[in-house]
Amino acid sequence: GAGVSQTPSNKVTEKGKYVELRCDPISGHTALYWYRQSLGQGPEFLIYFQGTGAADDSGLPNDRFFAVRPEGSVSTLKIQRTERGDSAVYLCASSLAGASNEQFFGPGTRLTVL
Amino acid sequence: GENVEQHPSTLSVQEGDSAVIKCTYSDSASNYFPWYKQELGKRPQLIIDIRSNVGEKKDQRIAVTLNKTAKHFSLHITETQPEDSAVYFCASSDKAAGNKLTFGGGTRVLVKP
Numbered sequence: 001g002a003g004v005s006q007t008p009s010n011k012v013t014e015k016g017k018y019v020e021l022r023c024d025p026i027s028g029h030t031a032l033y034w035y036r037q038s039l040g041q042g043p044e045f046l047i048y049f050q051g052t053g054a055a056d057d058s059g060l061p062n063d064r065f066f067a068v069r070p071e072g073s074v075s076t077l078k079i080q081r082t083e084r085g086d087s088a089v090y091l092c093a094s095s096l097a098g099a100s101n102e103q104f105f106g107p108g109t110r111l112t113v114l
Numbered sequence: 115g116e117n118v119e120q121h122p123s124t125l126s127v128q129e130g131d132s133a134v135i136k137c138t139y140s141d142s143a144s145n146y147f148p149w150y151k152q153e154l155g156k157r158p159q160l161i162i163d164i165r166s167n168v169g170e171k172k173d174q175r176i177a178v179t180l181n182k183t184a185k186h187f188s189l190h191i192t193e194t195q196p197e198d199s200a201v202y203f204c205a206s207s208d209k210a211a212g213n214k215l216t217f218g219g220g221t222r223v224l225v226k227p
Contacts, residue, residue, distance in 0.1 A: 042217030
């Protein structure tokens with residue numbers, strides 16, 4: 001079956017602009033995670049959804065970052081007033097919460113803020 | 115919160131030799147320890163994982179060991195091949211905390227033919 005997909009694969013924007021990054025999880029996966037990976041580092045947790053609700057948003061760096069998952073499937077990560085320091089690869093992962101810990105990652109969106 | 119340290123940051127081995135990567139974690143509640151392989155520009159791919167109720171797991175040339183008392187776990191790759199060259203990440207999670215993964219800093223492995 002289809003894996004986790006993310007769009008766009010690359011996004012270049014200017015400082016101060018608003019961006020939306022989309023994640024399509026594996027069908028039937030109730031848990032969805034967003035991570036951010038800076039160059040040469042491991043992914044860092046941002047936010048976790050169980051169904052439609054954000055169960056843990058402790059990794060969001062500040063209030064410019066927000067994510068939604070209105071129907072419990074597709075999720076959108078929204079970044080307002082982007083800064084150069086937001087440049088990174090944003091990874092999405094999904095899993096069958098409760099049945100397995102294994103998280104399946106998407107290919108990521110590379111965000112570049114000029 | 116959880117902290118995961120990974121060593122070494124780079125590892126160069128001759129083809130056919132073994133490679134060992136070590137990680138330590140801080141949260142005694144962590145109960146799941148996956149290892150991911152990430153090739154340049156690609157997504158992280160799970161290669162093996164271990165849960166806190168076992169001490170060792172093996173899958174062909176790859177094995178992982180876990181010492182809960184010492185809070186460390188290790189990845190062992192035997193008979194390395196050039197296609198094993200990649201960045202490897204260890205991670206930990208606690209199911210009770212939603213399974214969010216805390217990653218180590220990564221190990222860049224280069225297998226020289």
